[in-house]
Every structure is written in C-alpha cells, then in structure tokens.
Amino acid sequence: MTVNSPAQMVTRLLSLTHTEEYKGQSLDYREFSRSELECLLGIGTVRHLPAEEPLTDDHDGSTEIYFLMEGQVEVLVPIADDWVKRAVLGPGSVLGEVAFLDMGSRTARVLTASPCTVVAITREDFLEFSAKHPSVAVRLLWQLGGILGSRLRRLDLIDATEVAREQELKALAQELHDETMSDLTALSMELSLLGRVSQLDEAAQADLSETRGRLVATNLRLREIVRGIYPAELVNLGLVAAFTSYLDNRMSRTVAGLTPLRIELKTEGFGSQRLPEVIEIDLYRMLQQAVTNIIQHSQASEVKIDLRWLQSELRFEVVDDGRGFDQKRSHDNMNRTHFGLANMKDRVERHQGLLEITSQVGTGTSLIGWMPTVNREEVPTDSSAATFTMKADGG
C-alpha cells in the first residue's frame, strides 16, 4: 500500500511494531492521538525516493526533519576520512533531527537502501504548526530530545571508556619498561661480560660484539615504542617535562626533505603543580598530534607553542607558518579525522574545553585552545621558554 494521505500515514505509523533496532531513532507515536499525528504529517511534504538516493548529505544546507514511512535507509557517519555505515533504519524512524533542531550542518549522510517514502517537515512549517498546536509541538520536541539524550549518555560512557583505555596503556608501558626492557639490559650485560672473560678468537669476539649491538638497538627501539604508548615522564614529571622531552627527542631526528624547523615552547604557571592525570595525557597527545601534523604536512619553518595555566583555566596555542589547509572546502573537514583534528578536538572537549582550528592556505595554521580547571589558590609565577631546532637533512 502506498502511503499518500496523512490518514494512511498515521495508520502505517501506529501499526508499526517497534523492533529494538529502530527504537533509538524512532518516536513513540502512540503518545499522540490520531488527529494530532494527521495534523502534524499534514504540514509536511511527501517524497518518494528511489534506492541509493541521498536523503541528507554532508553540508547540503537543509534543515528539514524526515519521517520515514516506507523503505529502508542507511546512515553513514564520517570516521577517519571515510564514510562508515552506522545504522540501517526502517519505517517509523526520524531522520535529520539534529540539523532540524540546531540549524547546524548535517551530521550524517542518509542514503536510501530501497525505494522510500518520507514526509519532510521544514522548520518554518513546524513553527507555524506549533502556534496552532503547541502541545503536540512540545511533546514532539520532548521526544526528539529523548533521542538525543540517549545519544549523549552513550557519549559520556565512551569518555569513561577512553579514560580506562589510557590507564591500560599506562600499565602496559610500565610493564614493558620495568620488565622487558630491564631483562634485555641484563642480557646485554651478560653478552658484554662473555666478550670480556671468554677465550674467543677475534672473529668470534666481533660476532659477539655485533650481536650485542643488535640487542642494545632492540632495547632502544623498544624504549621508543614504549614512550609512544605512554611516556614515563608524563607519569613521573608531568605535562611540561614530558612534552619538552618529546620535542627534544623528536626534533633531534631529522626528516628527509624537510626545511629547517624551529619550535619555541613557552610555559607559564606550572611550577611544581600537576594537572589531573586524565587532562595531562589528553593534552600531551593533542600537542603531540599537532606537532606531528606540522612536521609531516605543513612545511613550516617556525612554530610557537604556548601553554599557560592560570587561576582557573588552561590556555594553549600552537601556531605555525606553514602552508596551511583549505578550511572552506568544508567546515566538516574539521570534524573528520583530517590530520587527526577531530581526535584533537575530542581530547579537549572531553574536559569541557574548546579547541579552535584556523588555517589559511599559504599563511599557516593556528590551534587555540582553552580548558577550565579547578580554582588554584596559589598560581606559580614561574615561566619557562625553550627552543628546539630541527636541521634540514643533508641527504
């Protein structure tokens, strides 16, 4: 049966059995009376779409909300520069509700998986409707709020999972450091000893020496890996020491084909106080990602990094004079994991902070961030400045 009239549509909606998979993105239509639903759907436009047609797309600028009457759609979200299927939804589902509510850009791509019938309602029409039927409008908005609310709760859960994950990484790094690296050191010592005390001929001594060399190199490589997993300095000495150490280390390794790079790091207000561990690791990783981006993509020659811990907030900046990137291509680029930017934002927003990324092709990129912190009674007036230089690779 093709649903065309509001009456037919309402019958369809009220006759749906809500299977679990559609529940999260559907309204409880039984909360409304028949006539209320008919009225609501009446202000909308019916659209019939063939399969594989986009209902909403990245930045299409539309702000309508859709009620799916017939057919199935696929919801795709951007993850790591790719569109990933997040859900398949069927009749009764509500689509496009986020942009409908906040007039922002579309957050997902919705493609029809089969021929579909939808009812599209614009914000303007809904506003008019709400004047005449305020109660229905309010109840509808409450339900939309409920859909978003459950998503938010899941997000909070994800944040907690992230924290747990960092704890696991920390434990892993410590174990590798304390046990494995220590044992490799012991083996290296034994080989060294073997070389000294045994009666080996020159050739054998050379072999032994070489083997030991490889063992030492392995241990050093493991040290680097462990540092990448979770730096010990972050645990023992805090953000500034760990980040300084990272820069020191990273900048001492030249990168082929790179122009000389100078990074200036200024910090203020850290003294001997420590930020909470969960903030330290997120900031550390964010700063690390920023520097990696600069080294790998920007071809910058000067970078200024500023970290300031004030009385009740943290301010940080990473500004480079590199080649920048095109922000206008799509505001959405910021939200994708383009250069890990989405991840960087996430690490800051997770702590109720903000990260603003501005870039201009040919001029450079700046990351400016802010994060609230617990009020400090005493704010150290110390400051530090250090410069790190990476020379161009001769080869």
Added chain:
Amino acid sequence: MDTIRILLADDSQYIRTAYQRILETQSNFHVVGVASDGEEAVQKALELSPDVAVLDIRMPRVNGLEAAHRMIRDLPSIRIVMVSGYDDLGYVRELLKDGPQGKAYLLKTSIEDVGELIRAVEAVFKGGTVLDPNLVQKMVRVHLEHSNSELHQLTDNEREMLELMAGGYEDQDISLIANLPLEQVALLTQQVLEKLGESNAAGMDQRSQAVVRFINESSSVSYIVDEGT
C-alpha cells in the same frame, strides 16, 4: 685491596644473575646475598651487614628508595648503588636526602656497559657520590635553558669538570677521560668548587657537596617536580 661485601636486590632474575656474574669478575668483590624485593633486601642487609647494597628502585613490597632508608637507619655506614630505569631527578634527590656520601644513582641503560657498575661500587665504597653521566648531561642541558642558572657562570671546561665530578670520577680518572694533565684537572675542579661555593668542605665531602648543590639547583627549574614534598 679491601674486600667489598655486596648485597644485590632486583625483582628480575635476569638482572640478578647478570649483576652477580659481573661483580664476581672482580677478585675483591664478594656477593654475600641476593634479594628479589625491598623487604627481603632490608632483612638480608640487617642479617649480613654488607658494605654496599645494589638496589633497583622499582621492586615489589618495598621499593629501593625506602629499602635504602631503612638500611641506613640501622647500618649508617652502608653504601648504596641505586639503579633505575627512570631518569627522575626527584628520585635522585630522595636518594641523596640522607647525605650524598657513598651513594650512586645509575640508569639501567648505562650499566649495559659492565664497567659502570663495577666503578660505581668501588666509588661509593670509598665514600664518593656517583651520578649517571647521562643523567648529568640531561640536568646540565636543562640548567642551561634557564638564564638564571648558576651553571652559566662556569666556563665550558669547568662545566665539563662538574659533569665528570658528578659522575663520581676522581681527578686521576678525569685526567684520563678529558685527556688533560692531572695538575690542570685539579685546578679546574678546585675552580668549580669555588664558583659553586663549596670550597670549604674537604676532600670527598667537597665533591659530594658539589654534586648535591648541582641537583638542588635543578629544583629551581620550573618543570622538575619535587616528588613527594
């Protein structure tokens, strides 16, 4: 040559074996006991009264620093060689808290060169203070990044002297390492001590004090945390 009685403590069996083999290459070193955690280390130290205890910082039950404190409490003349996988200045300060004489702080990466462990044991036995050279280099670098550090008043040669002194080397060794005549070394080290204001204490004490001073200076560096204070 004095016999040096040594107690070893580390939770890794490989390390204990390696240390033992290395130390026993010296005819006057005698490993009298081996422990696998801090508590056992303290127990054995009280039982056996070793001259030198070689301890890993990270050990179960009681860590190396705590074990060292307890040993010193009951055996005030015991010497300590602390080995750590972490170049943490806080740990170093903690170790030297009870006085710098007869104490060494080595990094695990450095003792891959087996001579280092032997040298450290000998040096602390004589009452000296030894800081791992890599650690010292790091500290110097950190100091130099801060314009108001006292190290700026030292010349490059004097700074090199201080690094070697902090490494627990005596003048004769420094002379060999830096390839300078002994008299010049003696002069330089004296200059260093004077500049750091430590020329009043005598002999080994003087040098240990210079090392301590060196470390304490680093607490003025803004991002080096005072662990546990």
